[in-house]
Amino acid sequence: MDRNVLILGQSPLAEALAELIGAAGLVVHRPPAWPETREDLDAIFTDQDRREHYLRHLGEAYREADVVIEAEASEWMDPELSERTLILTAALGHSAAEAAADIHALHRVVGFAVLPPMQKGQAVELAATPWTEARALDQAGEFFRSVGLEPAVVPDGPGLVFPRILCMIINEAAFALMEGVASAEDIDTAMKLGTNYPLGPLEWADQIGLDQVLGVLEGLHQEYGEDRYRAAPLLRQLVRAGHRGRATGRGFYTYTGT
Amino acid sequence: MNEGVMTIGVVGAGTMGAGIAQVAILGGCRVLLHDALDAALAKGRSRIAQSVSRAVERGHVQADAAEEALSRLESITHLTEMRDAEFIIEAAPEDLSLKQRLFAELDGFADPGAILATNTSSLSITAIAGATTRPDRVVGMHFFNPVPAMALVEVVAGQRTDPGVVDETMAVARRLGKTPVRAKDTPGFIVNRIARHFSLEALRILGEGRVTYDQIDRVVKGAGRFRMGPFELMDLIGIDVNFAVSRSVYEAFFHDPRFRPHPIQQRMVESGLLGRKTGRGFYEYPDNPKG
Numbered sequence: 212m213d214r215n216v217l218i219l220g221q222s223p224l225a226e227a228l229a230e231l232i233g234a235a236g237l238v239v240h241r242p243p244a245w246p247e248t249r250e251d252l253d254a255i256f257t258d259q260d261r262r263e264h265y266l267r268h269l270g271e272a273y274r275e276a277d278v279v280i281e282a283e284a285s286e287w288m289d290p291e292l293s294e295r296t297l298i299l300t301a302a303l304g305h306s307a308a309e310a311a312a313d314i315h316a317l318h319r320v321v322g323f324a325v326l327p328p329m330q331k332g333q334a335v336e337l338a339a340t341p342w343t344e345a346r347a348l349d350q351a352g353e354f355f356r357s358v359g360l361e362p363a364v365v366p367d368g369p370g371l372v373f374p375r376i377l378c379m380i381i382n383e384a385a386f387a388l389m390e391g392v393a394s395a396e397d398i399d400t401a402m403k404l405g406t407n408y409p410l411g412p413l414e415w416a417d418q419i420g421l422d423q424v425l426g427v428l429e430g431l432h433q434e435y436g437e438d439r440y441r442a443a444p445l446l447r448q449l450v451r452a453g454h455r456g457r458a459t460g461r462g463f464y465t466y467t468g469t
Numbered sequence: 470m471n472e473g474v475m476t477i478g479v480v481g482a483g484t485m486g487a488g489i490a491q492v493a494i495l496g497g498c499r500v501l502l503h504d505a506l507d508a509a510l511a512k513g514r515s516r517i518a519q520s521v522s523r524a525v526e527r528g529h530v531q532a533d534a535a536e537e538a539l540s541r542l543e544s545i546t547h548l549t550e551m552r553d554a555e556f557i558i559e560a561a562p563e564d565l566s567l568k569q570r571l572f573a574e575l576d577g578f579a580d581p582g583a584i585l586a587t588n589t590s591s592l593s594i595t596a597i598a599g600a601t602t603r604p605d606r607v608v609g610m611h612f613f614n615p616v617p618a619m620a621l622v623e624v625v626a627g628q629r630t631d632p633g634v635v636d637e638t639m640a641v642a643r644r645l646g647k648t649p650v651r652a653k654d655t656p657g658f659i660v661n662r663i664a665r666h667f668s669l670e671a672l673r674i675l676g677e678g679r680v681t682y683d684q685i686d687r688v689v690k691g692a693g694r695f696r697m698g699p700f701e702l703m704d705l706i707g708i709d710v711n712f713a714v715s716r717s718v719y720e721a722f723f724h725d726p727r728f729r730p731h732p733i734q735q736r737m738v739e740s741g742l743l744g745r746k747t748g749r750g751f752y753e754y755p756d757n758p759k760g
Contacts, residue, residue, distance in 0.1 A: 366677070372674055375670060383665070383666055387662060393659050401623060404613075405660035409694040
């Protein structure tokens with residue numbers, strides 16, 4: 212049970228999960244060439260032929276997977292996933308229910324949220340959709356526990372609980388940086404020393420991936436239609452420029468030798 | 470600024486003023502401490518003496534260094550006795566007109582080369598500086614409570630503050646053993662602006678009625694390695710204090726919806742459940758029976 216895990220996505224979350232799950236002794240499969248940008252991803256999955264080609268390309272890994280994890284703040288997953296698969300979708304840029312609605316085996320879909328940097332014992336949030344069967348929720352809890360995370364069930368929604376709060380903090384830090392209130396270093400120092408945050412919001416964002424943070428904010432903005440969730444233009448501009456954080460060598464900070 | 474013993478005037482001997490005076494004497498400065506109320510001045514002095522002796526007991530400070538530091542602390546009954554101070558830090562209550570009156574008075578006699586700093590978490594430095602004839606020499610210094618334990622100081626430049634004054638203030642903060650950061654004079658500066666969302670977004674989630682405050686706290690601590698959850702933190706700070714800061718930042722941003730306070734905060738304040746200090750806020754604190 213749960214031997215083969217297919218992780219879709221190339222976000223820092225996908226990388227961190229692959230590492231954690233691999234270290235727990237499970238077999239991790241990654242798609243051969245996950246599209247670089249969300250636009251490419253959308254293009255593949257909205258075009259029937261390209262989608263089928265891509266899924267054929269995934270081949271065995273897809274058919275053999277016991278658990279499929281979609282670990283991006285985007286909302287695409289193969290609608291044809293089988294009943295025997297546990298389907299975990301990152302409820303970041305969308306609620307789990309939104310992702311599940313497109314999937315035939317929708318009762319097998321469980322939402323989750325956890326953000327890098329990750330370590331053993333960290334809480335992972337789980338969310339059921341209106342269709343999730345109790346067994347799938349239990350299996351999701353067992354699965355995450357088996358790789359060293361602590362599951363906690365919360366209500367479904369974009370960003371669930373913690374990513375929603377953290378992305379609002381990061382967004383405010385991005386607004387403050389954009390407006391010249393302080394430098395990125397001073398903002399991070401102030402939040403760590405003034406409020407005991409474990410990481411400064413901007414360095415944290417660089418580890419999560421700025422596109423992922425933007426995805427959560429866009430998901431909230433769409434769900435609530437409220438201006439409070441409007442993303443800081445600076446965040447959008449950095450993502451547009453391909454500066455998605457540490458993984459691309461540049462986000463709010465520039466990284467050398469990574 | 471010379472490298473010898475620096476004279477710092479501290480206006481206000483309450484929790485913040487006493488804390489600032491303490492780190493200043495331990496940082497090798499001579500401190501002239503003033504409070505409009507004699508009783509408050511005496512209380513501030515004894516608070517500093519107690520806190521310094523605790524630091525000695527814990528081994529943070531040598532006994533002779535502590536004694537020497539305390540000898541550099543002078544209580545003064547008239548504000549004008551600060552006229553030879555090179556640096557004056559005002560730590561009066563957070564009331565704009567009170568601070569403006571104090572700065573107008575300081576402006577009348579302070580040395581022309583002195584820097585006038587205001588310790589505020591939420592008032593406009595520019596508005597306080599505007600009460601003087603030398604807005605270029607006025608700067609914000611936002612210390613955090615408790616001052617001896619919290620390393621951060623936000624050094625805030627008002628609209629007309631001279632950049633050299635900001636640099637000198639950064640150096641003074643370091644002399645006091647603090648880690649200063651530079652901020653522009655904008656509502657909430659850095660920390661009180663960005664940290665708003667830790668409680669406000671948690672309140673929004675709670676307000677949706679599908680998850681409890683203690684569940685939110687557990688998830689935030691477990692998922693984010695925060696030492697306290699948002700509701701534990703609000704109870705610690707005081708729900709009334711947190712609500713007042715939220716309102717002030719919201720007003721200062723002309724009602725930007727990002728900063729909108731939440732009705733739950735208002736209900737808690739109306740009900741008198743203010744947090745630890747009343748024995749009950751979101752959580753109950755049986756050891757503090759005042760609630």
